[in-house]
Amino acid sequence: MTSERLTVDPARVPTTPSTALGLVRDITAGPESYGPGYVKRSPYESDPADWPVLGADCVWRQESLPGDVLATFTRYSRLPAAGAQGEVRTAATVTLHHTAGQADWEMAKTLEEALRCPDQQLRATERIIGLNSMGAGYGTNGNTSADDYLIEMGTYDNPALGKGSTYYIWNQVRLGPVTIAVVVEGGKGFDQSDLLTVQARAVAGMETKVRSELGAQK
Amino acid sequence: MRPLTAQDPVSVGGHRLLARIGAGGMGVVYLARSKGGALAALKVIRAEHAADPGFRARFRREAQAAARVDGRWTAPVTAADPEAAEPWIATAFVPGPSLAETVAGYGPLPPRTVLALGARLAEALAAVHTAGLVHRDIKPGNVLLALDGPRLIDFGIARVGGATALTATDVVIGTPGYLAPEQARARDEEVGPPSDVFALGCVLAYAATGRPPFGGGTVPAVIFRTVHEEPRLDGITEDGLRNLVARCLAKDPAARPTVPELRAALGDFCTDDWLPPTLPAVIAERSAEVLRLPEPERPTTPETPVDEPPAPSRRRLLVLGGTAAVMLTVGGSTAAWLTGRGNSPSAAPSRPRRTVAVQADLSGSGKELGASVEHGVRLAVEQHNARADRPFDLALTVLDDAGDAGRAKEAARRLVADGRVCAVIGPTSDTTALAAADQYKAALLPMVTAWAGSDSLYAAVDMKNSTSSVFQLRPSDTAIDTPLVRYLTSVRPARRTFLVEDQAARDYSWLIAQNLAANPPSNGTIVRHQVAATADFGPAVTAAIAARAQAVVYCGSSSRRAASCARALRAAGFTGTPAATEAVLTPEFLRAAGPAAEGWVFSATFVDPSRLAPAAAFVRSFKKRYGVQSVGRGAAEGYDALGLVAHALGLVAHALASPGTGPVDRSNLTHRLRAVSYRGITRTFAFRNRAAEVDEEPGLFLWRVEHGTPIFLGQYQEAKV
Structure with a gap:
């Protein structure tokens, strides 16, 4: 919603792992950020020491935090199935790097991952198929707020969410040294646009917090 | 009209043929010029039908009868030959x-x-x-x-x-x-x-x-x-x-x-x-x-x-x-x-024609709004076409979607297929706009609506169509709380605001409440209270009074239920500010709430043109054109939507002023619209950084019910009370 490009005040950016973790915890969206009816998943919060890495075999594994990351934090939420509409699973991740350049590299790697592995194994029974990715720097393709923007869409197979394929939508933005990502999975019976709206809301809410926490004050 | 073909005769009965007007199973109709130079519509019957004696007899009888028709308001038969191998009849051509x-x-x-x-x-x-x-x-x-x-x-x-x-x-x-x-x-x-x-x-x-x-x-x-x-x-x-x-x-x-x-x-x-x-x-x-x-x-x-x-x-x-x-x-x-x-040097400059469509609910539950929108657009088209210096004529085509998603899709399909349509004004509801948007986006046909508030219309980036031709002229529902925050902070400050979240409109209530909770009026406190979809508002009002609320915001979208909330507040002697959003500001709310509607404050994205100085001429013309006492909701916004589209079309025409530089296509117009800033009668329209997201502030307004009538207070930052 905000049209001005963020100018980060370097003095407000945490420099120690503990203050950095405090910041990303404050920003990371919980169930109240998506819409009515969303609740916490179990487990609800990630281990701040973990970092997911996509291997050469296109399988995701948890590894320890890389050196360029000051702090990262994820919260897991869900909208329970109701009537003809299947469960929607969401996860919001906020990561603070030491520098904006490092955050930029994280965005670039994410974009490349979809090219390298259009089919990805998340966990033993969860699979993403036919992933497409699109990036949009500030001022392009309708990105009028973040320094960088990317979206990936594919189909998602998870027996826990019912038979057949469902949606997989990954949306990630960068504001200075911070990256914000929201993934939406499942949602059988929903229009894709409804899920995109939910996702955009959560991203926008976190963007607003980043701006108020790190923005240069006028 | 088609050019003549090699099979067409050069002349028939002394008429030089100019063009084919139409052809059917029975014969061909030509535009022709008589020996005297008059234009005629000339019909020629195919020989195989003329071979049927019954048919020829009937044709002869009717041609003779038609020649006897003597009326000032008919086009006279100028010549006929029922006896020709291919019988024909010519009538005066009316230009x-x-x-x-x-x-x-x-x-x-x-x-x-x-x-x-x-x-x-x-x-x-x-x-x-x-x-x-x-x-x-x-x-x-x-x-x-x-x-x-x-x-x-x-x-x-x-x-x-x-x-x-x-x-x-x-x-x-x-x-x-x-x-x-x-x-x-x-x-x-x-x-x-x-x-x-x-x-x-x-x-x-x-x-x-x-x-x-x-x-x-x-x-x-x-x-x-x-x-x-x-x-x-x-x-x-x-x-x-x-x-x-x-x-x-x-x-x-x-x-x-x-x-x-x-x-x-x-x-x-x-x-x-x-x-x-x-x-x-x-x-x-x-x-x-x-x-x-x-x-x-x-x-x-x-x-x-x-x-x-x-x-x-x-x-x-x-x-x-x-x-x-x-x-x-x-x-x-x-x-x-x-x-x-232009191979006739004396020819007057002819104007191109641009067709704009209106897609509106003209027969469903939103038909009053739809008709007002159509009337507003139509008036703007007429005024455009009456200007001597117009660079092009506007034509209007109107499709009724009855407020139904299926019919909205069908209407969009037809308008996309109609190559003449440059832009579509409408649809006039969330349901129909969401149903139609994808087709308009895929065709890059500008869809310009001031009556659909869903943030799904532009919030989503579509991988296939990163360039969106959907133009939402009103701020979306995400921004609709903003005027209320201003009212409850600066006009009548409320330190304690009580939000009534109506589960009958779960998503809408959530959105309004979430935004108010993120920006509490007067930097004060917020209490959120859920009311079940079928429950009455007594307990909520009791809780509001107990919380010593200075403002109660009904966050739902039902006029009837908001009225019920209003009556409960009045019965409980609530003296603070009751408020809601435009979804509730309807005649039904006023009827059902009765005296309890007094003092309710509303945020809205539409204006009362009779209280806007720049709209005075529009209001006069509208009343005269349609013989009505007041201008219905939606008409002024429709008028502005057409004005905006015509303005952008003018810029496209200007850019193409040198001949032969290419067609006016829809994506061309889409890109123009994104870059345009247009001062209408209701507000100034501009899109942020060339995205299809309208500048919000000029489009957010406050209303308040006074003596049983909703009074337009103006743009929310300027509203003086």
Whole structure:
């Protein structure tokens, strides 16, 4: 919603792992950020020491935090199935790097991952198929707020969410040294646009917090 | 209209042929020039039909009868040869636009003009019937408009079994909605003068409302309604005219007025000044241009037009084509061919025509809003076309989606397929806008709506269409809380705000409450209270009073339930500020809440133009044009939407001022619209950083109920109370 490009005040950016973790915890969206009816998943919060890495075999594994990351934090939420509409699973991740350049590299790697592995194994029974990715720097393709923007869409197979394929939508933005990502999975019976709206809301809410926490004050 | 082919004769009966107007199973209709230089519509019957002795006898009889028709308001037969190997008949060519095109382009005619039109067409019918003919095909396409009055064309010539012989597969089937029930049932023995009276009633209803009285849709559906259902005449505002049309549309032919009765009932009119102010210039200009038609060179080579053909040739398609079916099937290239493309140095500059569509709910639960939007757009189109310095003419096409998602998709499909449509104003609800948006986006056809608030319309980035042609002229629901925060912070500060989240509108309530909770008025406290979808508001109000709330915001979207909340607050003696959003600001809320509506504050994205100085001229014109006391919600925004689109079209035209630089395509217009800043009567419109997201602040307003009436307080940052 905000049209001005963020100018980060370097003095407000945490420099120690503990203050950095405090910041990303404050920003990371919980169930109240998506819409009515969303609740916490179990487990609800990630281990701040973990970092997911996509291997050469296109399988995701948890590894320890890389050196360029000051702090990262994820919260897991869900909208329970109701009537003809299947469960929607969401996860919001906020990561603070030491520098904006490092955050930029994280965005670039994410974009490349979809090219390298259009089919990805998340966990033993969860699979993403036919992933497409699109990036949009500030001022392009309708990105009028973040320094960088990317979206990936594919189909998602998870027996826990019912038979057949469902949606997989990954949306990630960068504001200075911070990256914000929201993934939406499942949602059988929903229009894709409804899920995109939910996702955009959560991203926008976190963007607003980043701006108020790190923005240069006028 | 098509160029002549190698098979076409150079001349027929001393007439030099200029173009093919239409062709059907029975023969061909040509535009021709007589030896004396007059233009004629000349029909030639194919030899194989002429070989049928019964047919030739009938043609001969009818041609003789038609030659006897002596009416001021008919196009006279100028020559005929029923005995030729291929019999032909020529009628005077009338260079005015058809009623069909006039109403489609400039809107329904005022009641006075419809009465005058009806009186003259009744006189034309009297002349036709006196000659022993039944017209059988009275429809808007067969009524041409001249400065002194209408001309009825195509009367009773060479029809067999109720169909026009020349284009039997096109005419009757192609224009359902103007057939009497006895014709629609194909009971030819019952077809007589009363059938023409029925059709005239349909034509007058169309002229007065812009819609045929038995609706549109598939041929069987229209015929079913014609035979079994009552006509829809509620759009005719003048009682006398409506009653008269209703009598013409009686199912029983004997119950209809006779032509002399009808003529008497319509009253007397002078020939001057029968048209509304904008039309005489249009008719005169186009008539003059078509009379400068160049002679075609033969053989012709097909060429591709670089722009939409100028209006005169487009109009010719309608007039000469005689049927909508013919008009729709001929391409733009033939029209460009017909204009001769400036090889006549004396030709006046002709304006291109741009077609804008309105997609609105005109028959469903939102029909009041839809009709207001259509009226606002139409007025803006008329005013545009009346300006002498306009670089192009605007034509308007209107589709009713009835507020239904399925019909909205169908409407979008049709408008996307209609290559003439440059932009669509509407749809007029969230449901229909969301249903139609994908198709408009895929076609890059600008969809401009000020009546759908869902943030799904632009929040989502679509991988396939990262360039969006969806323009939401109003701030989305995500921003709608902002005026309330300002009111409860600066106008009447509330330190404790109580949010009533109505589970009957779960998502909407959540959105409003979430945003208010993120920006608490007066930096104070927020209490959120859920009310079940069917529960009453007593407990919520009790909780609000207990919390010593200084403001209560009903966050839902139901007028009825908001009224119930209002009554509960009043009963409990609440003295703070009650508030809600525009979803609730409806006549139903005021009715149901009664005195409890007093003092309610609303945020809204629409204005009351009568309280906006820049809209004063619009309000005057609107009241005069439609004969109403007030301007309905949506009309001012519709007027501005058209203004915005026309402004962008002007910029596109300007950029293409040097000839041959390429077509005006939809994506071109989409990109223009993104970059444009337009000062309308309701606000200034601009899109952020070339995205399809409108600047919000100028489009957010406050209203408050005072003495039972919602009063528009103005733009929310400037609202003085």
